[in-house]
Amino acid sequence: xxxxxxxxxxxxxxxGDNSIINCAYSNSASDYFIWYKQESGKGPQFIIDIRSNMDxxxxxRVTVLLNKTVxxxxxxxxxxxxxxxAVYFCAENFENAGNMLTFGGGxxxxxxx
Amino acid sequence: xxxxxxxxxxxxxxxxTSVKIECRSLDFQATTMFWYRQFPxxxxxxxxxxxxxxxxTYEQGVEKDKFLINHASLTLxxxxxxxxxxxxxxxxxxxARVLTLNRNEQFFGPGTRLTVL
Numbered sequence: 001x002x003x004x005x006x007x008x009x010x011x012x013x014x015x016g017d018n019s020i021i022n023c024a025y026s027n028s029a030s031d032y033f034i035w036y037k038q039e040s041g042k043g044p045q046f047i048i049d050i051r052s053n054m055d056x057x058x059x060x061r062v063t064v065l066l067n068k069t070v071x072x073x074x075x076x077x078x079x080x081x082x083x084x085x086a087v088y089f090c091a092e093n094f095e096n097a098g099n100m101l102t103f104g105g106g107x108x109x110x111x112x113x
Numbered sequence: 114x115x116x117x118x119x120x121x122x123x124x125x126x127x128x129x130t131s132v133k134i135e136c137r138s139l140d141f142q143a144t145t146m147f148w149y150r151q152f153p154x155x156x157x158x159x160x161x162x163x164x165x166x167x168x169x170t171y172e173q174g175v176e177k178d179k180f181l182i183n184h185a186s187l188t189l190x191x192x193x194x195x196x197x198x199x200x201x202x203x204x205x206x207x208x209a210r211v212l213t214l215n216r217n218e219q220f221f222g223p224g225t226r227l228t229v230l
Binding site for chain 2: 036041043044045046100101102103105106
């Protein structure tokens with residue numbers, strides 16, 4: 001079946017550097033993508049989303065890029081802080097599949113002080 | 114943003130007992146709630162979709178008689194793990210959905226950690 005996956009299971013960055021977390025998806029019909037942050041022992045927290053008719057969306061310190069040609073999604077975190085340390089999941093939504101979310105495997109971001 | 118709560122946050126039980134987990138949307142009404150299971154160092158796996166006033170829809174491989182879901186109101190869904198066994202030990206997370214014109218917003222609860230001895 002189709003799925004969402006991640007390239008890197010663990011990403012270690014220095015505090016203050018920029019972080020890039022990648023995600024590959026295989027369902028070309030997915031119309032909506034979301035990035036979630038999950039801290040240990042907690043539920044996922046919404047970070048930013050993007051619809052399939054957009055290439056880029058910016059939030060506070062975060063940017064999501066969508067490349068539909070290669071079915072790739074990335075999350076960029078500017079000036080990474082220790083509080084950004086968590087597991088990050090991308091999720092895809094396909095409206096014709098009942099608007100359910102399919103989650104990728106997750107990337108653990110570790111920020112070194 | 115919208116708040117979703119879960120109760121209990123952590124439960125330890127003996128093998129063979131049943132455990133009920135509650136999921137509540139605190140400041141909004143959710144016609145649809147989702148139940149996920151997450152094993153250590155793994156992603157969230159959807160177990161079932163719970164619609165208010167109707168039977169839940171279970172994902173392939175999830176036993177409906179073992180994981181009983183009741184969505185009795187627009188703010189409450191419950192998941193009961195019946196005759197729990199050690200392999201059911203996991204982190205159970207619910208989410209509540211608000212569909213808008215522009216996106217499918219799901220708000221997640223804090224999760225319930227179940228440990229079956």
